[in-house]
Amino acid sequence: MSKLNEHRASRFHGIWALTKRELKKWLKEPIILLMAILQPILWMGLFGKAMNIGNMFSSSNINISNVDIPGVALIPPQSGSITVSGAALSQMFSSFGPTLMSNIFGVADYFSYMAIGMISFIVMFTTMFSGMSIVWDRRLGFLNKVLSTPVSRGAIIFSKVLNASLRAMFQATIILILAVIFGLQVSSTFTVVNILGLYAAVFLLSVGLSSVFLAVALRSTRWETQMAIVNLINLPLMFASNTFFPISQMPDWIQAIARVNPISYLTDANRQLTVLPLNMSSLMIDFAFLGVFAIVFSIIGIALSWRYLTK
Amino acid sequence: MSEEVIKTDGLTKVFNKHLTAVDHVNFSVKHGEIFGFLGPNGAGKTTTINMLITVLKPTEGKASVLGFDIAKQHDDVRSVIGVVPQEYTADEDLTGLENILLCADLYGIPHQVSKERAVDLLKLVELTDFKDKRVETYSGGMRRRLELACGLINRPKVLFLDEPTLGLDVQTRTATWDYIRKLKKEFGMTLFMTTHYLEEADALCDRVAIIDHGKIVVVGTPEELKHSLGGDIITLSIKEDPDVSDLIRSVENVKEVKNENGSYRIKAEYGEVTAPFIIEALRKKGYTVTKLMLTEPTLNEVYLEYTGKSMRDTEESAEAFRSQRMTMRRARA
Numbered sequence: 273m274s275k276l277n278e279h280r281a282s283r284f285h286g287i288w289a290l291t292k293r294e295l296k297k298w299l300k301e302p303i304i305l306l307m308a309i310l311q312p313i314l315w316m317g318l319f320g321k322a323m324n325i326g327n328m329f330s331s332s333n334i335n336i337s338n339v340d341i342p343g344v345a346l347i348p349p350q351s352g353s354i355t356v357s358g359a360a361l362s363q364m365f366s367s368f369g370p371t372l373m374s375n376i377f378g379v380a381d382y383f384s385y386m387a388i389g390m391i392s393f394i395v396m397f398t399t400m401f402s403g404m405s406i407v408w409d410r411r412l413g414f415l416n417k418v419l420s421t422p423v424s425r426g427a428i429i430f431s432k433v434l435n436a437s438l439r440a441m442f443q444a445t446i447i448l449i450l451a452v453i454f455g456l457q458v459s460s461t462f463t464v465v466n467i468l469g470l471y472a473a474v475f476l477l478s479v480g481l482s483s484v485f486l487a488v489a490l491r492s493t494r495w496e497t498q499m500a501i502v503n504l505i506n507l508p509l510m511f512a513s514n515t516f517f518p519i520s521q522m523p524d525w526i527q528a529i530a531r532v533n534p535i536s537y538l539t540d541a542n543r544q545l546t547v548l549p550l551n552m553s554s555l556m557i558d559f560a561f562l563g564v565f566a567i568v569f570s571i572i573g574i575a576l577s578w579r580y581l582t583k
Numbered sequence: 584m585s586e587e588v589i590k591t592d593g594l595t596k597v598f599n600k601h602l603t604a605v606d607h608v609n610f611s612v613k614h615g616e617i618f619g620f621l622g623p624n625g626a627g628k629t630t631t632i633n634m635l636i637t638v639l640k641p642t643e644g645k646a647s648v649l650g651f652d653i654a655k656q657h658d659d660v661r662s663v664i665g666v667v668p669q670e671y672t673a674d675e676d677l678t679g680l681e682n683i684l685l686c687a688d689l690y691g692i693p694h695q696v697s698k699e700r701a702v703d704l705l706k707l708v709e710l711t712d713f714k715d716k717r718v719e720t721y722s723g724g725m726r727r728r729l730e731l732a733c734g735l736i737n738r739p740k741v742l743f744l745d746e747p748t749l750g751l752d753v754q755t756r757t758a759t760w761d762y763i764r765k766l767k768k769e770f771g772m773t774l775f776m777t778t779h780y781l782e783e784a785d786a787l788c789d790r791v792a793i794i795d796h797g798k799i800v801v802v803g804t805p806e807e808l809k810h811s812l813g814g815d816i817i818t819l820s821i822k823e824d825p826d827v828s829d830l831i832r833s834v835e836n837v838k839e840v841k842n843e844n845g846s847y848r849i850k851a852e853y854g855e856v857t858a859p860f861i862i863e864a865l866r867k868k869g870y871t872v873t874k875l876m877l878t879e880p881t882l883n884e885v886y887l888e889y890t891g892k893s894m895r896d897t898e899e900s901a902e903a904f905r906s907q908r909m910t911m912r913r914a915r916a
Contacts, residue, residue, distance in 0.1 A: 285688065285691050286688075286689060286691070288688075289685060289688030289689055290689075292685075292688075293674060293677070293685055296676070296677060296681070297674065297676045297677070300676050300677075301676065412670065412671075412672060413668050413669070413670030413671070413672040414672045414674065416633070416638050416668055416670075416672070417666060417668055417672040417686075417733075418689060419637070419638045420636040420637060420638050420661060420664070420666040421661055421686070421689040421690055421737075422658050422661040422662045422689070422690060422691065423689050582637070582638065582639065582640055
């Protein structure tokens with residue numbers, strides 16, 4: 273080791289310095305921060321309240337007229353036909369509608385189902401754009417400057433991953449607070465400790481997803497390419513998951529995609545930790561999947577950064 | 584420590600397997616000197632610098648900075664060099680001081696030390712009054728000075744400057760030269776700079792290498808290079824059309840004549856004595872000299888001699904570069 277340089281940066285030092293830069297930039301831009309808060313409010317309002325799925329399963333807005341049932345359909349069969357009043361049918365529906373709702377979604381109200389899905393949605397959107405910042409750093413020359421300092425290449429990528437994850441966790445917090453304000457109904461197995469589990473799950477998915485998008489952006493000098501990639505896959509990835517609708521109701525081929533889609537695992541873990549009854553074994557599967565996803569892709573991202581950041 | 588701070592041996596960079604940006608370059612930079620890399624845009628100056636600062640990997644050949652191999656000991660190289668890049672790389676959203684401290688963090692300098700150094704550096708580049716202003720409010724000259732301060736935060740032994748005055752106005756350029764001279768004097772630093780401004784190389788550099796098409800064409804002190812041209816330059820025009828190159832060539836002490844669209848560029852020894860003889864010879868044959876200019880060689884002539892490009896070509900591309908930079912800045916805003 274040389275005696276020429278008095279100071280040596282530790283690996284973590286560089287990561288923290290670069291993460292601090294990104295966070296400072298973020299906090300200094302009040303508009304971006306405001307957007308980060310407004311966006312979940314708008315989405316929750318639109319998805320949660322406009323897509324009023326719960327209402328579909330209640331009889332309050334259906335006006336059922338009297339129905340004639342042929343006597344042969346009855347047990348035991350009778351001759352002629354009998355008439356059942358609309359009011360009675362309506363009453364019957366209101367007793368099995370919520371059961372149907374609960375069988376399909378697992379919760380009594382759609383808002384609670386959706387609000388937790390919204391966390392996955394926002395985590396996905398926040399982390400997908402993490403690749404953009406490295407494209408800009410390259411274009412503006414900042415990347416070259418950092419590359420000429422002793423900061424490790426892995427630290428450059430990891431600081432961006434960390435930054436995206438911290439942002440995602442911040443937005444997840446806002447969603448959670450809003451959801452509680454708007455009437456989130458937690459399950460009987462919910463405890464405050466579960467919130468920590470939720471953050472852990474959000475962190476794991478953020479690390480994995482942002483690593484993927486940073487790896488894609490490593491050599492890119494065009495942000496348009498990044499935008500195109502993100503726009504191509506964000507909505508398909510969201511709809512082929514359990515974010516807003518249960519997988520069980522989807523056709524087989526979409527189910528196949530949804531079952532390898534990491535978004536589904538985050539959403540499932542988060543639901544179990546909050547609005548659904550907790551099933552330890554399936555929660556463990558969720559976490560195992562998310563953990564493997566995060567580890568594999570962050571290793572790939574860092575390995576690629578060693579290889580490709582220096583041309 | 585060896586006298587040779589930077590040494591390259593057949594340094595080569597090939598992009599995409601066929602575009603040779605730097606072609607077997609050999610040179611060495613001595614301790615404490617300002618070494619200038621002079622050449623037209625696209626000659627391979629920035630590529631060379633990027634290899635030396637370990638941002639690009641050489642395709643072939645070797646180079647060392649302070650004895651550290653740029654390919655194998657890149658972490659050692661990185662910690663002893665300072666870099667002032669061509670672009671304005673400071674983060675626009677952060678203040679000047681925050682940018683300097685960020686650079687310090689990248690070198691792992693402890694906070695107490697970096698705070699002290701930042702104060703000194705801000706004073707050196709005269710940005711103390713603006714240290715808490717966001718960089719987006721800075722002028723071009725201020726940004727350039729901030730880059731300089733960032734490049735010095737780790738007390739580098741060698742400072743690399745890539746086109747340090749590109750796009751700056753004359754006053755700011757001269758001020759930047761003063762800073763660079765001060766650095767050399769106060770810190771005994773070795774400086775490696777690229778430029779395509781000839782007067783800059785002439786004013787600042789102890790030695791200059793002229794690079795063109797990725798190859799070094801000549802290395803020497805500005806004086807040596809001027810001297811190597813072997814004479815003064817006489818430029819003259821005549822009223823009449825026919826080519827009189829041969830006639831001029833027959834005059835004593837004339838070494839070379841080039842007809843550039845009716846204007847003759849004559850290389851001659853003892854120019855002030857030879858010029859009257861040329862006029863006399865032309866008049867005898869009935870030609871009228873309309874314009875005559877006698878110049879002692881400057882780096883401009885050296886440059887032209889070795890790259891075969893007149894300065895106007897490169898000035899134009901510099902202009903294009905500047906407008907591109909403006910676009911970038913707008914995109915940033």
